Amino acid sequence: MPQLTGLHVYPVKSTYRLSPADARVEPWGLAGDRRWMFAGPTGRAVTQRDEPTLGQYRVHPHEDGSLTITDPGGARVHVPAASAAAGDQTAQGDVFGTLFPAVEAAKEVQIWLADRLGDVRLLHLDEPATSRQIDLEHARPGETTSMADGFPLLLATTASLDALNRHLATDHPGDDRRAEPLPMERFRPNLVVSGTAPWAEDGWRRIRIGDVEFRVAKPCGRCVVTTTDQESGERRGPEPLLALGRHRRFGKKLVFGQNLVPERPDGVTGDDLGTVRLGDEVTVLEEGPRPQPDRRR
Numbered sequence: 001m002p003q004l005t006g007l008h009v010y011p012v013k014s015t016y017r018l019s020p021a022d023a024r025v026e027p028w029g030l031a032g033d034r035r036w037m038f039a040g041p042t043g044r045a046v047t048q049r050d051e052p053t054l055g056q057y058r059v060h061p062h063e064d065g066s067l068t069i070t071d072p073g074g075a076r077v078h079v080p081a082a083s084a085a086a087g088d089q090t091a092q093g094d095v096f097g098t099l100f101p102a103v104e105a106a107k108e109v110q111i112w113l114a115d116r117l118g119d120v121r122l123l124h125l126d127e128p129a130t131s132r133q134i135d136l137e138h139a140r141p142g143e144t145t146s147m148a149d150g151f152p153l154l155l156a157t158t159a160s161l162d163a164l165n166r167h168l169a170t171d172h173p174g175d176d177r178r179a180e181p182l183p184m185e186r187f188r189p190n191l192v193v194s195g196t197a198p199w200a201e202d203g204w205r206r207i208r209i210g211d212v213e214f215r216v217a218k219p220c221g222r223c224v225v226t227t228t229d230q231e232s233g234e235r236r237g238p239e240p241l242l243a244l245g246r247h248r249r250f251g252k253k254l255v256f257g258q259n260l261v262p263e264r265p266d267g268v269t270g271d272d273l274g275t276v277r278l279g280d281e282v283t284v285l286e287e288g289p290r291p292q293p294d295r296r297r
Contacts, residue, residue: 002282004209006192011059013037013147014047022277025212025262028128028144029152030190032061037147039123044094046120048225053233077112079105082124093123100131138217143261151217151259156189163198167243182240185230187256193282201258203290210280214260221253249294
């Protein structure tokens with residue numbers, strides 16, 4: 001029986017992961033996941049695509065909604081909770097051209113960040129229920145997401161990672177660096193599932209983890225962030241993008257993992273849709289055709 005064996009939350013988009021034993025599921029993702037992001041002067045998200053060392057910033061959330069951010073050198077800043085209702089400065093956020101209302105962190109936080117990252121601000125999404133509609137090609141009206149790239153959650157399976165690592169080994173015989181197995185952290189998932197066949201998730205349409213149900217919206221196209229060592233912040237060469245291009249190309253997308261949208265249980269009206277826990281069984285409720293990757297080289 002497939003099980004949930006990894007659970008990750010990223011309080012600030014592109015920063016280092018937190019790996020709790022359980023997490024509450026909200027309509028727009030795991031509680032506390034990517035509710036903050038770094039942004040440039042126009043509000044456009046600044047991520048590891050632009051600055052790989054962002055993954056070295058550690059974030060500790062507090063119960064009052066504030067954060068502590070620690071930079072790679074160990075210096076810290078306290079980030080008070082921010083909201084438009086409290087009179088904090090509002091701003092426009094931008095993730096891949098999707099614009100939405102956000103709130104700026106306190107001025108002293110912005111000064112601290114500017115000393116380290118240049119012309120970068122920290123923005124908070126304080127109204128996730130109404131701010132970012134998911135692409136209607138893959139979602140229903142009123143379904144929203146956090147400051148994630150496009151969907152509330154990302155799922156990956158250990159069997160598929162093992163298969164990808166086997167491709168690396170066979171694609172680069174005698175080249176230890178390029179054939180080096182990749183850890184799951186390179187792909188920055190929220191949910192990691194073990195106990196499946198490789199690429200089984202390609203055919204999933206609806207699943208249940210514990211008592212929470214999810215719709216599988218679309219495969220996740222991958223980018224240069226997957227080439228970044230999440231422990232050191234260094235780019236590590238062209239893999240896994242070359243291997244995904246050879247073995248997991250679907251049209252123009254290099255695919256690893258599946259994007260999920262939580263489903264609201266009957267009778268539940270609030271933000272709490274349930275809790276997922278390490279060790280939860282994963283049940284496939286609905287399957288569909290498994291698309292075949294383009295094998296052109």
